[in-house]
Each structure stands twice: as structure tokens, then as C-alpha cells.
Amino acid sequence: MKLSAKTRYGVRAVFDIAFQTQNCPGVAVPAKEIAEREKVPLRYLEQIFQDLRRAGLVESKRGPRGGYFLKRPADKTTLADLVVALEGVSAGLFASDARSDDAELGKPASAEVTCALWEELDGVVQQWFQQVTMDDLVKRGNALGLGRDDTLNMYFI
Amino acid sequence: MKLSAKTRYGVRAVFDIAFQTQNCPGVAVPAKEIAEREKVPLRYLEQIFQDLRRAGLVESKRGPRGGYFLKRPADKTTLADLVVALEGVSAGLFASDARSDDAELGKPASAEVTCALWEELDGVVQQWFQQVTMDDLVKRGNALGLGRDDTLNMYFI
DNA sequence: CAGGTACCCTACCTACCCGATAGGAAACGC
């Protein structure tokens, strides 16, 4: 009953990109910088970004001046997208295991009731995930007065 | 991002008692019967019931004719009670881990935003858990026409 | 009071998976 560190790292990482590049969308942010700011092991963060890239949420640019940037605008990427990409579950965060209980020969008497229950919970949670966009988080960051790294904005002077 | 089998088993077990004794509340249901109906390993189910008993959700009676029965009426026991008792988390199902990220020296830049996020999610989920009672589940079971075991009602003829 | 029933307590074990580290290859920019 908890989110994996992978997902939490991933949310922080994507938020970091969205926040840092809110004035210059599409600019690549190197993983190294993100790792330092967000206190995520670099080599582990790289793996996370691979998952995000394969899921079509970020794109990458190699070599100097390379890094990662959002494929879609920040208000089109939801927490649900991240969770699905990183938690490794397509649909049914809670219900999935309950299903396997039935699959085994001889389903429990109360399966009809409890399975429906977990699916409802899934619905509630997924709906909540879907209505939180990265842009929402950026706005929150601004409201809290979080600091941006200047190096990115340099090129806009 | 999933409930443990322990919690799922526990929900089924408590539902089983509530459902079987809906016409004769307070009658003890032996673990052995529950284990068979709900397809839960008996020795494991016993452990689960110990947690539930210590949490004050069920009471037990030893010896022949013994078993477990609900301490409170079914409409006063919520899913939240069960989850707290079995998942081993007092408060903060999601937020707990995010906290420890901060605790480590050098908190990530986005901690202010993301921690608040997980706490909100906690709130949503916990609220949902709190508004589902065992009695609700019993009603669902009846609506679905689930079968009760006759042996308990025998004594009411 | 004897013996079976059923709960109770503690220890232990094992397979899985999360989180992380590592090595090296491929692309890119200057």
C-alpha cells in the first residue's frame, strides 16, 4: 500500500524538468543536474528516464547540451501517466492481485464482493491521478516560491 | 501500490463473519470454516485474526463451539479499521515513505510540492476506506445472492 | 476429569523484488 521509490523519483524528476523549463519549454535538462537537485542516484535516474521515454512522456538528446525534455506540454501530462509508466501496471493498481485470487481453482466465497470493491478503489485513485497535471505542480512550486536554476534562463537574456 | 494479501484476506475473513452471522450476531465462527470458504491458509489466517483481535475489531472464544466474532456491529467497522490493523500503518499510507526522503540530509528541491501531493492522496484514499462499512459489504453480498452456511442458523429454528 | 476442539504465541524460512550499482556502447557537439 505504497508507491515505489521509482515512481516518487520519477514524479520529482518530471516535475523538475517542467519547473525548470517553464519559460523555455523543449530545452533539454541533463540527468546529472536533476539527480543533484532531486537527490536521486544518477544511474538509477537514468533507468527511470528510459521507462519514461519508452512510455512517450519525455524525449532525449544525447551528447553535450543533451538531456531530457517533455514530449507533451506540462498540462497534458498527468500523474496517471507517470504512475502507469513507472509502476509497471497498465490498469488496476489494486484489483490486479485480487484477480489472481480468483484465477486459482476454487474461488473464495466472497470474491464477487471484494473484487468489485478493489476495482472501485482503483477507480477512485486512478481518477485522482488523472486530474493532476504536471502544470498544476509547477504552479504549486511557483506559489511556494521554489528557486529555479539560472543556467537555463541565461540563454533567454 | 497494492494492498497486501494479508489485508485482502482479512477483509474477506471479517466479511465472512459479518455475512454468516447477520441473523445471529455474536455467534462465534471458527477459523477453520472461514479458511475453507475464503480459501485462506488456516495457520496464516490465525495470525491475521490475532492482529484483528489486538486491534479490537474481533473477539475470540476458545474450545469447542469457539471461534471469532465481531466486537462491534458490522455497520461500525470500516475498511479503514481493517487496513490500519493489518497493513501495519497508523496514518499515512503513501506519505510515510516520502517523509523519509526529506529526513535524509539534503532534502530534494521539489519536496515541498511532492510531499503535499502524497498527503492529499492519502486523504482521498483514507476517506474512501472510512466510508465503507462491513455492513455495506453484507448488503452487497445479499444483493448478489451469496449463499450462507446453514449450520449457524440451525440453532435458530 | 479426560480428551478433543479451537485459539494463541513465537520462531523460522524462502522466494521474490525493490533499489541500486556497474560496465560499456552509441550518439552528439565542438
Place this chain on the structure above:
DNA sequence: GCGTTTCCTATCGGGTAGGTAGGGTACCTG
């Protein structure tokens, strides 16, 4: 071509979920 940065794969240690086991204790019945 040389440094930078992403990309791919393998590996690995530790924690824990899930279940087994053994023995004890209360209770009822005959």
C-alpha cells in the same frame, strides 16, 4: 577526435511479504 551525455544489459544485496511449523493454553462435552 575527444569529452559529454544518453542508452542498454547484467548483477546484486537486503528487506519483506507470505506462508509453514511447533508447541502451548483455554474451553466444552461427556
